[in-house]
Amino acid sequence: MVPVLAASVFLLLTAGVYLVLQKTLLRVVIGLALVSHAVHLILLASGRQGVVAPVLLPGGGIEGVADPLPQAFVLTAIVIAMAMTIYLFAAMAALAKSGERMEVEPVPDSDEAHAPEAVQAELEGRVTRP
């Protein structure tokens, strides 16, 4: 079981890292989701018994039983990762609404060129949202 897990971690991680390094925002988000799947598998593998072993067997013996704690960890981590992915989609939606291209852009350098009124509005929280 461990080689299969290791191979899937490898695949997910390479695909994820490749996608995170892309310029399109959607690919970055999917890449992050893949990376988090990969690390969840690592966390799952720390339970030692492989991914198919149950946490409880009839009769209550501890032989061949998986450690339940990593599974609980992974559940928590999956929920967090899902929430983050949803948040990223929401952030992308906000960018799309404000008419931005859905790409990773260099951070604007300084607002030297911006009008003082606009900056002032921004600093005082008076920006009208799209």
Next chain:
Amino acid sequence: MSLALFFLLPLATGFLLFLWQPAAALSRRTSLFVSIVLIGWAFAITAKCGDGEILVHTFGNWPPPFGIAFVVDRLGAIFITLHALLLFVTLVALRPETHGEHTVRRALPLLMVATSGLFGAFMTGDLFSLFVMVELVLVSSYLLIQIPGAKRSLVSAMPMIVINMSASALFIAGLGVLYGICGSLNIADVIERIGGAPHGLRLAALGMLVAAFATKAALVPLCFWMPATYPTLTAPVAALFAGIMTKLGVYALLRISPLLGHEPVLLSFLMWLGAFSALLGVLAALSQYELRRLLSFHSVSQVGYIVFALGLHTVFGTASAIFFALHHSLVKSTLYLVADELERSNSSRDLRQMDFRRPGSIVLATVFGVAAFALAGIPPLSGFFGKLAVFWAGFGSREWIGLALLVVASVFTLASMLKIWRFAFQRRPVERETVPTPISTFYPAAVLMAAALIVVFSLAAGPIFNYVFEAAEQISGISGLMSGDR
């Protein structure tokens, strides 16, 4: 008072404010009240921990290695108090009149949730719940970044989110391997068991954790999310973040420092990372013209000092790291609050467009002077004691090259403060096409409070250092692996 309430009170307040959506002024008053209660609590537990007591709260009465426990020792108590104080100052500074009704209403629930996450992180005795708490803080910070709503804040939020999510992935992977070799993630338990673990896996696990925490602490090659985002954050929130968010990474490093004793490679790596961050951070800061970006590159440099001292792995080094972290939080928050006033009165974030024009600027200039001197390490102020302690620790460990880097960085720190002074406080008003909106009243309350905190901290440097030293002994005492103090 149960420790769980420390976590639950701000969380409940956050959700209440979110669901109730009261007017900004009422929401602010509620949060201020809660933060005063939190300050009282924080001082109470700091006093309790000062006697060497370790407060424990086990959830569901499961004994520690099995259940989740909140454990507060001196280190945790110090950081809890620091955050409670900074939160109060931030809430005083964040007013609907100056930062907008909408901003305040949106920011307050998130600040409360972030507070509960930070308290949880400072209290937890378990690495996995540390991860959960850190995520709680990060989610609220992602949302806080987007509050200003301008194009730039949406765009500049992306690098922070992507980099921090990658760091979180490393964090989980490190935890997975650590659990695999130790069979537990309770910090005290891991410290006991890690000695017998195989070398390679141990190095991999701790290496991933160190990389994750170094990203959250914003050390040099991993720091660029911070200068990208902090200039666009709502300013008082940025003050809180600059004070405490990078310290979350430092705190996590302090917590796992007894583990790192098993892998000296990682310790010397951290030390060098710290020394180079100190130098490169301040050089980057010196080249900036945008005020808050300059200050955030500065944080990179100052966190470098902290991590250098931590990497020495002596009790004195750890103590000076904690002391420096406290000093830097207070000073950097003050500077951000001053920056907020400067930006709004000049209608620009750029130093080149600032001038000395506003009535009441004398107060602001004095506060800036105090904070800048403290940061540069001019004697009666806290920065002097902090740097003295860090340098002393470096002398004790004979790290001459690292020390030389820190001394050079220290000179440039003064230079970069002089740069802000020259642009923002020394220039006569320049002619402009548009006159910026005058700000009717000047409430320096938050700024003065922050400056008062610096002065009190400087005056009480002796007792505080003793407390911090005992905290360092306490965390290293668990392992008994750190070399003796010199």
